[in-house]
Amino acid sequence: MKHLTFLFFLLSVSVQAQFQISGIVKDESTKKPLPFATISSNNRATVTDVDGKFLLQDENQIAFFTISYIGYSPKTILGDRNKKYYEILLSPKSENLSEIVLSSEENPANAIIRQAIKNKKDNDPQQKLQSFQFKSYNKLIVSANPDSIDGSIDSVFVERYYGKEFKEVDSTNYKFKKIIDRQHLFQTEKVSQFQFSNKKLKETILGTKMAGLKNPIYEIIAFNLQSFSVYDSKYELFETKYNSPIAPDAFADYRFRILDTVKVGNRDTYMIYFKPRKKRKSSGLEGVVYIDKENYAIAKAIMRIRGVLDISATHEFEYLENEKIWFPTQKEFKIVKGKNDDDIRILGGTIKFEGDLDSNNTTRKKDASDFTYLVSKSYNFDRQQNIPVKIKHPAIYIEVKDDAIKKDDSFWNSYRKDSLDTRSERTYIALDSIAQKERLEKKLRFGRKILNGYVPIGPVDMDLRYLLSYNNYEGFRVGLGGITNERFSNKYRLDGYTAYGTKDGDFKYSIGGAVRVGIFSNSWIGGSYTDDVREIASTSFAIDKRVFKIYDPRPINLSTFYNHKTWRGYIETKILPKTESIWQLTHSRIEPKFDYLYTVDGKSYTNYDMTTAMVSLQWNPFSDYMQTPTGKLEIEKRYPKFTFQFTQSLPKVFENDFTFSKIDLRAEYEKRYLNGQRTALLMEAGYAIGDVPISHLYNTSPNSLTKEKLIERITIAGKNSFETMYFNEFFSSKYVMFQFKHGFKRVTVFKGIKPSLVLVSRMAWGDMEKPEQHIGLNYKTLRDGYFESGIELNQIYKAFGLSGFYRYGPNQLAKFEDNLSIKLTFILNLGF
Template structure:
């Protein structure tokens, strides 16, 4: 008992001895902040102001005075009193400032050139064959309670005879009471990193997320900052920037020396850098070792709608003459914006800047802070990385670690507010059934409504097309509440116009958990658009509406038995292997002539493999399956289909090869470019049902306004239905989207420029009797403008048809389309 008392007494004394001061460093005349000024304490500790000239100092040693230094300015000593905040103004050395600035820039440029030249010698991932280490990460969303006044406001409204009390706003008072006791969010993670040139893999050993029994694994894949400071591109909050030490960085960045200091008893230069070309570009501070020109510390900063800071700390390893990462820090706080800004699902919200009312709201003090400590470093030891194509792997037992495990592995203390955060959020989550709501939300996002053991499929409820009219149906799939490794699926539908019932039944079983492999059997009796191109491996995408089929009138009925295997066993690839037998019946006037025989219906037995390969993406293996956590382009989709002539009364011998390449590029200014290339080649005796129509989406109406429909996705808006058919084609689409422009307060359209073109050919067109069509030998071209999200997701687009297949009447080459983009905030 005595020991406990002494310990508590010592802890209290330590807390009382903690001294904290903060402030800002500015230019005496201009009052502009001086970024990364050096603050030296009288006890020889050194601190640095941030990019806004602000600093916070916390130390257990008594501070009597601080000295502030900045190159080109006279140093200033400040005596510390009882004040907590200091505004410090430095006077420039007028006579020598210009010379000092020029000399510091020349010297800084010279140092940066040496840093770039020595990158491979100082980069652990280039110099070392292998290494491994453990990390502890703590991520919090919180607010400093001292920054909130916590007052109760009285809100008045003007009346004829004076002001009248409308309501009492206690929001800030209640918020301060909450934030005094807990954080808004807290998550912890313990990982093991392994590197064997060139692979770097993270294995998550333990994870905790306040309010969640099972963590949201997608958050683990969210890349807040680059692991390496030496890459040509530096990533900060999912955005790539040109690194200040990349090749030719001197043409884009300006560098100045702020000071010299010591880290691990080695002299380092403090070099401030700033992007000269981009207003919202990267800026920060590099601590450069004066002997080997390696980076001993780095501060990377972006200022904009939100302020983002990434800090990299290193430790010097004398035996390897190498600076190795020791800590990473990432912080997001409010920047300057005229709009309300939210992210991470609305957990962090920043109110718009108000020029008239300077009073900040509580949410503007909210910040996200992620700290990662690195320990147990092992260099050049033999390492065998399993499943190296997976960047992040989550152990099965990661979410069930004991409190003893966390006490052993925490290298950053959890304070009382952190402990209370777990208690409060876990109890709230239990009371409000948060896990159940998240599960429900995931299902809804994919187009399902979970009802007991069944996930009802929203796609089948209601739709419309020109052949069936309104189509009503019901379908779904059994979920994990019934079986985790077995499922039944099916649907039934009825068309009011064709008065026929369609249905499908299927059964599946999982044969591989890690590879998420399923074997399925099924039977379907339904309709499909003729000559449509589909990739079987494409992920199921739920839409509130599917606009293009509304205008389709030419379908064929197919009755198909199928067996298939779907798996992710091939690295960075999803594949589907299928064997099927189909009875095909065109539901329009059509005859296919083959070897002198006329076919109005036919049987087809096919083998098919469909692959999607994402070679540049990063993946995470979780206990629930594999996730694509970093989508990178290009992506490749391949499909091969071949009939089996001597199996199950197959009528025709033909094959199809289909290829698709997707490419997207996002720019720092909010713009985005996309390129889509798609081609197909069908050989042999191919009926029109299995040819290519290149996705037309225009009605055969005389009047332009009569042809106004809803725009499709990647479809030719000026091409009429059934106008062209091909057995071989290539399709190219170019899109460039500009940043949304505010025309009025709630009218902010997104301008997208679109160009589409296709070339094709049809061999033996005389075999297809009963339907008129043309071929794409001379190509088809259209360009247009999309004004998306003009208001509440609704938009308008216009397209023009030109080139060899342009029509004689000008109006017939135009197409006006409506659009709707649903933004769920995911």
């Protein structure tokens, strides 16, 4: 799980090398730093960052290095064994771009980028080549440069009214330096095969190895640090998508400037710097692209984001003469510490990054975390192109082979770019030993279960949902339930629960079992028997994933339920690409627990039998999936998502009393913005045809009490419920509902007070066919529509917030205060 990957919290760059120098390049007259100047020595080269800083490494002593920057005279500096930091000043000269035949009125860099955009189809390997495949070796480490860390032991003092008082000895940096001298903090390797054919790209992981874990955390392996292709209109960096500098609308977001003309792979290229037009940090990428002078293809690219974290990604290519195309050969991803004092979320976890200056503008002393970094490097080899490539299971974006975690040393030695150095070897030994001693895998397994609402007890996972709840019909509901886990069997499972209501005085229970019939499709055939109660008209989607909530506020105020004794047989499967589905046959004996009479063809029913067949299907066409030896994971959740459910009663089967059909639909869309805002859209619709009792119709999730005073109606807001609609106020046999939410970035009001403002609007239309059949409940229909809007101030303090909604339109009530609803909100962020 991403929230378990705290090992990735990183923070300033420094990479191991036997010899290295660093420095800064500035304009001689203005003293302003020069970003992306080229620094070269022998066969080594690098570029300065956006602050003009650089780090040059070599296996041999650096005798000299040359600095070049277009528009400036190049300078060669002799190396000094005793000097590690250089401040270099370059003097401007007149630019000479006579070789570029362009209009004098246009920025020459813009014209080059325009050509690169125009020629994308001819230069993108995924557009020009019919097929290709290659293998790739990747190594990811979290580490630090020991030479950067002050290993001294400090004394900590605290201010008292009489002066400073000694508190404790701080040996943090000393211990950290001692550890980092011997090993890295974290390390993982993988070998993959990439295949491309019929416009589909798939990664098959042949081997994977994660320090400290026999069974790797697959979500870490799937984490998308940088885009595979630099030609996509949206470039992804650390799971955030930015407009690409060569997107069709790139000029609306970026400014371009030619920095130099350099050779890449013996071909002449333009070195073009780009930066966002807007100054805010979330507006876009910054970096350099090397554009081939002949075909305007990208020969190298550096993408960067600076903020709380300083994130950079590099793509390198090789020119294929026969195909006239640049093909990717390696890529590198780095995260270092940036400048910010806000909390940020990384890989599902939260960490506090301190700013470089305190409130008194004094320099903060750097600690060990300031020198930690993450670096991931991938090397491609065994490339083949334009040959027949057959991709198995093309709907799966990443597939992990069953034996990928069982590879021996001979496998790794044959694929590693370089043999492991001493620190890397010690990392595996040390972390494996620590993990075994601390029983890390057991703790990770326990953490996964808890966050999904289970407590593992041997071969059974106890379900926390059944322990305690409350509603107006049952009162306090206490119970116990669970399901067998992988320690019991990977092929068979048993599940069940029992509960008791203190107010209605009845026991409820369920028992079931299933057998796994397909590993790749995760297909199960099962059955169950349930004797329980359920809210009336609460039609739900059977395919919806089980969501664990420490609290579930809406059922607290429910009072109208029906009892159902249900036999159920089902098949659940993921066999269809990018779908999950449940196919089931049920027979239920229904007994409403409220005054209700249902009439059909002159016959009245106070209880009834229903036999139905149902298919419930969720389709996520734009999401990416990962197939692991333990199952399928949705690793990249993309919108829109669609859910469909069809229910058909079966006449004359097991004494079925009614004939009807039901169709239910749902569409979800969500867009996240770079500035932290988010827009979510939801549409739900249902249509019941035939003779359907009110227990199985629609109530559109009301969540307001029928109390006179506003203060008496204050409860906790639901997730997608109508906060101003009273319970049992409306029922429908057909309806459609729309919801709009827009959340703004959290704003600090006072210390510890950081509310998140969300604007919400909901609307629904519906009608009731054959209303004369339903006797006993007074209700209205949604024929004229229902409308409410409001605001949520979530997480004002910790998880608690406040919301207010107003009801308007045709169903507005006479008294102003009756249209108002004030609710508490509770959003507990568990990090996923």
